[in-house]
Amino acid sequence: MRTPRQRQSGVRQGRWKAWRRVGGLSAAATIFLLAAAPVVGQSAAIPGKKGAPVTIEASNGIEWRQDKKVYIARGNATVSRGTLILRAEVLTAYYRGKSSKGKALGGAMTKAGSNIYRVTAAGNVRITDGDKIITGGFGVYNLDTGVFVLTGGKIMMKTASQMITATGKLEYRSKEKTAIVEGNAVAIQDDKKVTADRFVATFQDGPDGKLQVKRVVAEGNVVITTKTELVSADRGVYDHQSGIAEMIGNVKLTRGDSQLNGDRAVVNLKTGVSQLLASRGGGRVRGLFIPGGATGGPGPKGLQLTPGGPLGGTSKKNKK
Numbered sequence: 001m002r003t004p005r006q007r008q009s010g011v012r013q014g015r016w017k018a019w020r021r022v023g024g025l026s027a028a029a030t031i032f033l034l035a036a037a038p039v040v041g042q043s044a045a046i047p048g049k050k051g052a053p054v055t056i057e058a059s060n061g062i063e064w065r066q067d068k069k070v071y072i073a074r075g076n077a078t079v080s081r082g083t084l085i086l087r088a089e090v091l092t093a094y095y096r097g098k099s100s101k102g103k104a105l106g107g108a109m110t111k112a113g114s115n116i117y118r119v120t121a122a123g124n125v126r127i128t129d130g131d132k133i134i135t136g137g138f139g140v141y142n143l144d145t146g147v148f149v150l151t152g153g154k155i156m157m158k159t160a161s162q163m164i165t166a167t168g169k170l171e172y173r174s175k176e177k178t179a180i181v182e183g184n185a186v187a188i189q190d191d192k193k194v195t196a197d198r199f200v201a202t203f204q205d206g207p208d209g210k211l212q213v214k215r216v217v218a219e220g221n222v223v224i225t226t227k228t229e230l231v232s233a234d235r236g237v238y239d240h241q242s243g244i245a246e247m248i249g250n251v252k253l254t255r256g257d258s259q260l261n262g263d264r265a266v267v268n269l270k271t272g273v274s275q276l277l278a279s280r281g282g283g284r285v286r287g288l289f290i291p292g293g294a295t296g297g298p299g300p301k302g303l304q305l306t307p308g309g310p311l312g313g314t315s316k317k318n319k320k
Helices: 004-020
Strands: 030-033 042-047 053-058 062-065 070-081 084-096 115-129 132-142 147-151 155-158 163-166 169-173 178-189 192-205 211-225 230-239 244-255 258-268 274-277 286-289 303-306
Touching (some): 053 084, 070 115, 084 132, 132 169, 155 169, 163 169, 178 211, 192 230, 230 258, 244 274
Antiparallel strands (some): 030 062, 053 070, 062 070, 070 084, 084 115, 115 132, 132 147, 147 169, 155 163, 163 178, 178 192, 192 211, 211 230, 230 244, 244 258, 258 286
């Protein structure tokens, strides 16, 4: 005759076996965690590798495929780890190691002993972490490296003071605080805008603890637009602390009706003073000034022609 404790243990084991049979489990060992109507959501708290636990939540259920070591969360799905929250219509989380025997409680998985190392997100992807917001149509998050890659949809990264958009790809490396942006890349801060085929932006924590741009390297069809001028070049390097952008290759600097052409330009976005420089190997710069144009006077204020060294240079008025 079994004791009360033995009978209770047998009941628990029976429940566990019955739960494993839910959905007609076969060799694929697929477990569907479906919430009863009305759907109130489900969650799974799972340890991440060498870090805070990873929590998965979803409105329409979490599917656990043990043979493939994957969780699939559908319907307003979220994966959270520390301050980071990843949202999408469908989230797929891949884990390592053997998952422990969790408990089915009200149709939700409450315990699992696995390490999630990769999450893919599809449909209205949105990542928030502190003052950062990153959006896209499809995303991949590598928990080992802390790297996000977003493609499709409206690709955007927004901080307290900057906004970056693209049509190709945005890769954010959280450990290095670096964003690699490709495809019609645009960066906006206050009244300044930078566009390029591709750029790499490095961030740092500002005095207020919020993320701010430290340096931007832009390549391909680079254009800097401010309230007073437009500068285009093949390549540009911007330093946030100094406020200086160095433009390199086929530089065109336009202010009002006047335009300067050269190989290099140094644009001070804080003072509004721009220098057009000849190439380091020598050469000439060219200025086209329109008398009585929008800038007024013989030349646009704040523009300087510098063929390699001291201020000065060659300029050419329009000829009729």
